[in-house]
Amino acid sequence: MDSRRIDDFQDMFDNAPCGYVTLLTNGRIARVNRKLLGWTGHTPDQMIGKPFSGFLNMAGRIYYETHIAPLLRMQGFFDGFAIDMVTAAGEHLQMIASATDGRDAGGKTLFTRIALIKAVDRRLYERGLLEARDTAAMGLARERENSELREQFIAVLGHDLRNPLASISAGARILGRDATTEKQHQILAMLETTVMRMAGLIDNVLDFARGRLGGGIILDRNANAPVERMLHQVIDELRLSSPGRQIEAEYAIDAPVNCDRIRIGQLVSNLVGNALSHGATNEPVRVRAVTEDGLFKLSVANGGEPIPEAAMEKLFEPFFRGEVRASRQGLGLGLHIASQIAKAHEGSLNVTSTVEETRFTFVMPLR
Template identity: 80%
Template sequence: MPEPRIDDFEDMFENSPCGYITLETNGRIAGVNKTLLRWIGRTADEMTGKRFSDFLNMAGRIFYETHIAPLLRMQGFFNEFAIDMVTATGEPMQMICNALEGRDAAGKPLFTRLALLKATDRRRYEQELLSAREAAKTSLASERETSELREQFIAVLGHDLRNPLASISAGVRILGRDAKTEKAHQVVAMLQTTVMRMAELIDNVLDFARGRLGGGITLDRNARKPLEPVLHQVIDELRLSSPGRQIEAEYAIDSPVDCDRTRIGQLVSNLVGNAISHGTASQPVRVRAETEEGLFKFSVANGGEPIPQAAMEKLFEPFFRGEVRASRQGLGLGLHIASQIAKAHDGVLTVTSTPEETKFTFVMPLR
């Protein structure tokens, strides 16, 4: 058997690493190389003179006759179309085909050349990708549905809890008016603190649910009403609910603040409550509110261990609680809701943490 030569073009055609077919203008096979014959287990005599479409499966035959052949006639070529040729055993062999028409000077078709590559692995990979994409779509849709149902449930639950809580709060106020002994006053104070804490949790849950369901944090801005009385009230309530902790508050609000006072009170409650939960009990929580250079600034600082860097990156994510003492349980929504309130006011909430202190700072424009 003679050795193949680099300039042997007949050998290059017959034993090329891809299949070749030459078609007459009527679509019948004029020539086919040995590579393709080996792949599909057929002979040249078996294929020569037959229509190329005769060796395609039914889907490939329809696609070739209705799409490939007309487009070839229009533009003279067609690249990377997928077909399934039928082997001698009747099995489909998946291939990728390029087609090119040979034409004379007047543009009249003379023949068509086809180059074919096995595409079994490629088609399998493509099918796996399609299947994976469909599975991902299905999984994502299921997760979204589950998430929406969960958040709708949270919203409904929050609303349903408010009514009985309001009744409990009213009952506690009545008991407070009738309390005769010091012990009774202590019990009433404890109940009031618990009701306040429950109301705070419900507000956070409802705000979170609104945000996830597309409602967002709603604001009722009013620059005419002073903000400082709201801050006093919130700090006093927190002092009442945490009698063992010292809260130092300093106010220098000299200009009107165009804000939702209730929302700012909620932000302050969440930030100071967080400082009480995580700060060392031997050092006071320091609060400062001021207006300066067209800005309203509010800061809360506490002593204790610095926040780890890994936790710093997740502080404002929902349901992140870090390490909190058992005496003050929560859902991990306080800082997240505070950050959303800050954004709703076109402001920003930041945090710094050193061995000396951890400090949260909220800054927003006055108008």
């Protein structure tokens, strides 16, 4: 036995790079190769004549009986399954195995051959992948649940915040009918302004929360409704709430604009509100809305200090707040949401800022 021959089948069987075992139809071991004996630490006497499943761990036994054995009877083979053997020392040996039935001409099973490959590292790696998958799935489920709760919370919050505002506004209007002195009118106008600003803030906060958690801003487009009337209305409201400030508006709209008017109104309101907060108080805010070259263009300009270079980059990011007097301090969501509304319309919102003027320009295709 000194010289091993290349065509020695016994040697090939015993020293194959895998474990071999042949089972009788009753599941007992008829033959086992030396490699498998070496891996498991059993002697031939311990294995031959014994049920193969007795050398598997309990999970493997159940799996063998409920899956492998039936499949072998049905399709005659079962490729690439995982199975754990138990060594003589009681340790688990992770394997990957393939099995083939040997049948006679009539299709009757005579024996089953199983090839086993030691796959400790591979199985460990798979285990790790499975655990990572389970952890990710659990995390995702938890996140979904949280996000649903948050959505509900936001909806309820929005409702509860708007209701008291509506009462204040209605109350102020009723008082307005009997107001006689200049002082009273001033206080009531201030109340209206505050209510409007508050309502705008609530809209922005709710939009931001929804836009981030849900599928972005959903549009209700209508090409037939006039845009100009809506712009008039929004700008009139802003004039009312900013006494002493001048807002100039110029319209040249001669084509239908396929947009969500409420959203575009919100965009304008945010841009003009921004100009009023940051622009020079002694210069007008100039709004210009035109349709030209198949585009709807809307710009809002104001005078005053230009926007610092460093701030330009972050302008449209949420919670960005420029230097502004405390009473005008917002959440820093107005420009962010305006840019999101622009994006939802497949349009863009850009800014230029010089010592002459700061101008935000919204452009969207008319289509």
